Amino acid sequence: MPSPFRPSSSSSLLRSLRSSKPTLKPPTRFASSSSSSTTPSSRQLLLLPTSALTFSLALYLYIQHSSPINLDAKQLTSGKTGIPSLKKKSASLAGGLISAEELSRHTSKEQGVWVVVNGDVWDVTEFLDLHPGGSKIILSNSGKDVSKLFNPIHPPKTLQNNLAPSQLVGKLDPADAFDSGPDEEELRIAKARAAKPHVDTMVNIMDFEKVATSVLSKQALAYYTSASDGETAKHHANTAYQRILFRPRVLRKVRNVDPSTTFLGQKSLLPIFVSPAALARLGDEDGEMNITRGAGAKGIIQAISSFASCSLEEINSARSSPEQPLFWQLYVSPDRAKSEANLRAAMAAGMNAIWLTVDAPMGGKREQDIRLKLEMDPPSDVQVTEKGGSTSEKLFSAVDPDLCWDDIKWIRNICPDLPLVIKGIQCVEDALLCVEHKVDGIVLSNHGGRQLEYSRPPIDVLQEIRRLHPEILTSTEVFIDGGVQRGTDVLKALCLGARGVGMGRPFLYAQTAYKDRGVVKAIEIMEEEIKLGMRLLGVTSIDQLGPEYIECLPPSSYHP
Incomplete structure (x- = not known):
């Protein structure tokens, strides 16, 4: 069977990591x-x-x-x-x-x-x-x-x-x-909302951004769309998926396909999830509750930012049922007592996992x-x-820049019964350290290109893990987010071994433009594209996907 990878050089693996106790x-x-x-x-x-x-x-x-x-x-x-x-x-x-x-x-x-x-x-x-x-x-x-x-x-x-x-x-x-009364910008936004197209005219995920751009305030638009420096990392996260080509199989029975899976033991009808993103109320008064309702209606999982603009009580009230799974993302504060109180509040609210963000010791x-x-x-x-x-x-x-590997044990002691996922892994060395620390999952992410400029696209990090240490993919659940625009992008990540694929900005735009109905429509678009891609690849379930269905071109071969 041909290898999906063309040769490329890699640095030597990290052998040790010096850590110090966090200074409060x-x-x-x-x-x-x-x-x-x-x-x-x-x-x-x-x-x-x-x-x-x-x-x-x-x-x-x-x-x-x-x-x-x-x-x-x-x-x-x-x-x-x-x-x-x-x-x-x-x-x-x-x-x-x-x-x-x-x-x-x-x-x-x-x-x-x-x-x-x-x-x-x-x-x-x-x-x-x-x-x-x-x-x-x-x-x-x-x-x-x-x-x-x-x-x-x-x-x-x-x-x-x-x-x-x-x-x-x-x-x-x-x-x-x-x-x-309304100011000039509020009048502009009201006029744009009145003139927006019907939600069912949205054909792909990018269409929601076009509508949201017209109805967001200047401050909200700058916050949602901005990335670090010249925004190269954000751009490359999108274009990196274009370096992965498919090797479809034919003459297979593909009338019935099942794209469902599980994340950390929780059922998801699609191999996608809502990545944690802050301040959804900048786009609509119901904010994160729109996303909770839409995700619940379509059977996918939402990860909630600790900088959410809705309270956990409000988000819980928007659950389709008490059993609807929700994950909660944590930024650790310099005030550890405050972070501990937040963790306990998340447990009390019935969150199903803790996602610790580690790629943002300070803002880009x-x-x-x-x-x-x-x-x-x-x-x-x-x-x-x-x-x-x-x-x-x-x-x-409000984020502690002295967060370190020792703090994983601190979080485990507070939440011993909840799965712990580390979000923001950007190299194979740190992925290995996550396995060493026995975390339940990792998210390959560069924070939507909003942190370190010229950080590699997360899909490139996934390729590196598959090439150098594929055992990581079976030792812990590996998720990925950033740059995903199509159902075929999701399938490419799954072929490389990802458990699930996250999307953040697209759901912010969808709820901004059309509230929870926009979230439902966005999920339906992704569902259609994923199922179509599976049929055209010649597979009927997620577990059939593997590296034999793709060919990965080296970065130097493509110049967007």
Whole structure:
């Protein structure tokens, strides 16, 4: 039987790995600014600048860094909260109505920094020194209603569950609240949604991206589509599949085909899964719940990001049944107590596996994000621009860069009964170390091309494993994501030994454009393409696929 591989050189395998115990560090603090923003009139709240999304993400990360605060009545009345910047509110303010005039006075660290979220007035003064991007963006949105940008990326009751009760100042006086109506971008999005084509006109997965691009906000589009540096790694992840050609067999009975399989003991009707992707509510108000409903309806498995914009309770409510399998992806925080609490919450919510992401000790340089931040918050010669500001920078400031192999045991001790998968493996050496550490699965991934520029396409890493250490493919379940656009791409990965193939952005685009119906349609398209490809290859079940059905060309032979 001919080999599916053309000769290519490879580096020697890693023989040992030096590891050190993780160093636990508190969140980095930045000096706060004493400047304050323009204040509103007594009867009117200022409209939010588009850069307020940065503030909203920053507050989200503050919560990621901080363990839930539970203070009893004695602590509150004595003022001994252990939180330096919490100040007792006067009896006339605490829990009462706050006027716009009063709100406008609280725009500096000295006077306290207040914001409005869904009618509640919160004191976020403590947050100034914790903000990874500096205090400027917080101060520029003080005295304003940030609900419109806070809600799309936060689960309900996020503030109530994570901030001290004394940080809730009161309610905004309804007489001072007003609805400014849709802004220019909201009007554009509404018009695009009204004009979008019917969901059944979607012919392939890429069609969803075209529709989603027209209905996403500028911030959401930059976050969803961006990749690192010049986005070469993202591009190569797509084109790498074009270097794999098929060797189909003919004159076989293929009327009935079965593409079902199992992942970590859980049944899946297709050999694909939803890769974890953050902030689905940037695309639609139901966010990850759309994906849960669609995946449940079509019998595939969703992996949920720990940066999801829906709570686990909301996602559970969207399950088609309590038995619908869900996997939960973990970013480990520098605050290990917080990460442990998140792991236990995932177990309590009935998650069926833990997926540990390891390829993101910090965020990649995502230039679309950075340019949009500069457009929304231009540098000034008068005031020095503070460090940071892009969406990805904010998200990954909540990830521990000292995560190491020793931490696998720590996670195992917390979740001894759940399968553990390591996501972000990019070479055969680390795949071998995963087997050595007896993990239940690995995901070959370069984070959608969003981390290290010029990292190899995951499908190339799978070829390397098949060529150099094929025993890995039977020692643990090997998954892959990144660059998949067709059912034939899925079949190529399965021929090389992958257990399943993940897709992230396509499902974000599908739910953005058409809610859960879009997710269902996207899965149906992939199902049709996978079944058609199986018939044309001459196989009737997934376990019949193997390297004899493909030929892999060396990277140098193809120049997209």
